[in-house]
Amino acid sequence: GFFTRRGGASQGPYRSLNLSFTVGDLPERVAANRASVQQALKLEALASALQVHGRNYAIIGHSRQAEAEVPEVDILITRQAGVGLLIKQADCQAVMLYDPVRRIAANIHCGWRGQVQNILGEAVGLLREQCGCNPGDLYAVIGPGLGPCCAEFRHFQQEFPSHLWTYQVRPAYFDLWRLSRDQLAAAGLKPERVETVGVCTRCREEEFFSYRRDGTTGRQ
Numbered sequence: 001g002f003f004t005r006r007g008g009a010s011q012g013p014y015r016s017l018n019l020s021f022t023v024g025d026l027p028e029r030v031a032a033n034r035a036s037v038q039q040a041l042k043l044e045a046l047a048s049a050l051q052v053h054g055r056n057y058a059i060i061g062h063s064r065q066a067e068a069e070v071p072e073v074d075i076l077i078t079r080q081a082g083v084g085l086l087i088k089q090a091d092c093q094a095v096m097l098y099d100p101v102r103r104i105a106a107n108i109h110c111g112w113r114g115q116v117q118n119i120l121g122e123a124v125g126l127l128r129e130q131c132g133c134n135p136g137d138l139y140a141v142i143g144p145g146l147g148p149c150c151a152e153f154r155h156f157q158q159e160f161p162s163h164l165w166t167y168q169v170r171p172a173y174f175d176l177w178r179l180s181r182d183q184l185a186a187a188g189l190k191p192e193r194v195e196t197v198g199v200c201t202r203c204r205e206e207e208f209f210s211y212r213r214d215g216t217t218g219r220q
Helices: 027-040 063-067 112-116 119-131 162-167 176-186
Strands: 045-047 057-060 075-078 083-085 093-099 104-110 139-142 168-170 194-196
Touching: 027 045, 045 063, 057 063, 057 119, 063 083, 075 083, 075 119, 083 104, 093 119, 093 176, 104 112, 104 119, 112 119, 112 176, 119 176, 139 176, 162 168, 162 176, 176 194
Parallel strands: 045 083, 057 075, 139 194
Antiparallel strands: 075 104, 093 104, 093 139
């Protein structure tokens, strides 16, 4: 599931369903918000990580591993029923993968820095190598994030390798959703099994947190 910013206990720039402990919000409010998410999804536990725009991963084997955030990880994987994998984002994508054959789920924090490192290809490779998944069996969904309407990179020539410049939709604006779809396809997923929500977080102020728009803000 993808959550909006609505329905939580946080106030001010973090109003209201902020799920991050590291943006300046009161910890007790974040804890209450996470409890609401866990209850809504009927989960035994909710695992999360201190995301760093890298390619490291963690396999969550049981609910006790969800008690503290995993340090410096952007890919979470589990085969444990009842364990949720929380990705916090405010313009980056959360990309969910599921293998219905082996019943394994992964959730990836996928910002532009991760896309430059092909984090989605890395995640699919990990599912293949560590869990025995066939990429052709996987389903994926790309959640709300920075859309081509708002994904401006004025210094893209320094930020993106040249083979990604083709994702420009107009000068300095990029379609990061299409980039994720293409990277998943290159990793072996069938295009008809990849769904894009297609909602821009920066455009929808009342529904989503956006770092690009607000700077100091929460994370859905």
